Amino acid sequence: MKTSKLLEVTSLNSRYGDETVLQGVSFTLEKGEVLCLLGPSGSGKTTLLRILAGLEREESGTILYNGKDLQPIASHKRQIGMMFQEYALFPHKTVWQNIAFGLEMQKLEHERVQEKVKAMLVLVGLSGFENRRIDQLSGGERQRVALARCLAPEPELLLLDEPLGSLDRTLRDRLTAEIRAILKSIGVTAVFVTHDQAEAFSVADKVAILKDGILQQYDSPENVYKTPANKVVAEFLGFKNLIRLSGRDRSVPEGSFWQLVDHSIFEPDSSYLVLIRPDGAKVLEKQEQVPRGWPCISGLVTLSRFQGASYRLEVRVGEELLRFELPLDPAPPPEGALIKLAINPSAVKLLPSE
The missing domain is CATH 2.40.50.140 (Nucleic acid-binding proteins)
Known part of the structure; x- marks a missing residue:
């Protein structure tokens, strides 16, 4: 039976030395949904993201990806894209060359690479920027190039680790809406790490609030705000009464x-x-x-x-x-x-x- 679940995480535990980083984390993510991992620094958000990407190993628990165990699959074979806060763009390459990089690594035909890069430039609103160097771009434009490069290979799952953290508030607010619109337009499933609740509520279909490695609440943004699960969630959201x-x-x-x-x-x-x-x-x-x-x-x-x-x-x-x-x-x-x-x-x- 075909399932709409892309990701099923069950009783995930992770340790770093003697420190527990994740404890009993469980959730499911439907295809096409955007999940925001929200919580203070040190809550385990990035560790969870890196485990999904295959950059770190869980101590115990299971992760099913399209119904299959993800653990034995090498990181580069997981059909998962990852976008970091610092973007990791190649400064000596043009916008076009940065977006084409992952496609060329897949050894696609030249015509197919050309087609996909053009489509990505249109998608992120950078048509006409293809020959510009990265150091000629604003922070928001670099962020769009990084997003285009991640989306060009058509990953089933996109992981974003604080992608807007280095931008000012006005630009962050604008790009948050743009990122959600782009992800929804192509139907990609995404996990978005942030410590900013306004950002999370704006972009997410589901919000997972982590504190000390424990999943405190997993729900829609509206339900998390209107019905916090406990005192930890209420205080994290800034509620004082x-x-x-x-x-x-x-x-x-x-x-x-x-x-x-x-x-x-x-x-x-x-x-x-x-x-x-x-x-x-x-x-x-x-x-x-x-x-x-x-x-x-x-x-x-x-x-x-x-x-x-x-x-x-x-x-x-x-x-x-x-x-x-x-x-x-x-x-x-x-x-x-x-x-x-x-x-x-x-x-x-x-x-x-x-």
Whole structure:
């Protein structure tokens, strides 16, 4: 039976000396999907990428590639392309010669090489650049040449290790969208390593969050953001509103955090972590009706900052300091004022206790 799965990783473990680099990593990747490996430095992202490429060996676990065990297949026979942050272009060669390099190594006929290089130049928007030297190109143009060179041999899987890491933010944002469009236009499957969540969410169909070599969550970008699997994921995404509640006290006084969750499920001897996403609050003006089903909290504004497209607000509620990103209208009250906020229930998540 033909499967749509290109990659199946099961219980992958890797060690470097006495240090565990990857621990029990499992996931599957469908053909044509783009996966972003996201996590802080040292989380195991690049090690996983290098194992897939055959540049490092796993300690245990299996990797099936088109249903076949990948381990005995030599790196150069895996039909996998790899693009590094530094691009590894040949500075003494032209754009055309750089893109043609992998094709010539495959010993393709000259006419076929010419055809493929022309197609790649069109694909990455560099038609007319074929005779330029690499040192005559901008950072973004070099990145496109590197991508074209990787795609020209038509790999089934493309691995990208921080390909935009050396570029400035504006260029990165633009090229992230371009990379996704290029990959989707030819249907190539890709694994994209980054530590930048905005970059990951923009390019990925699936996001895998790694921390200390453990796969914390594997899901769509939307689900990772809206429903973090645990405290590790929530904190990595930058969420600050993490409130610990104890099952010993299940009273629900007006305005308390207990009204945000279904406290009936709480066990008396357990503690729970409640996440309120920063985009989940609405300022209630005087006499304004509370949206149906939205609980309210009140507190003291300790910080109110205009950020261009939003306001950053910090509110002291009891012993907790909560942080929100609020729309421009209505403008929040100034620092030192009391505020009443309605909380969107969809922005509240109960996370597993540690």
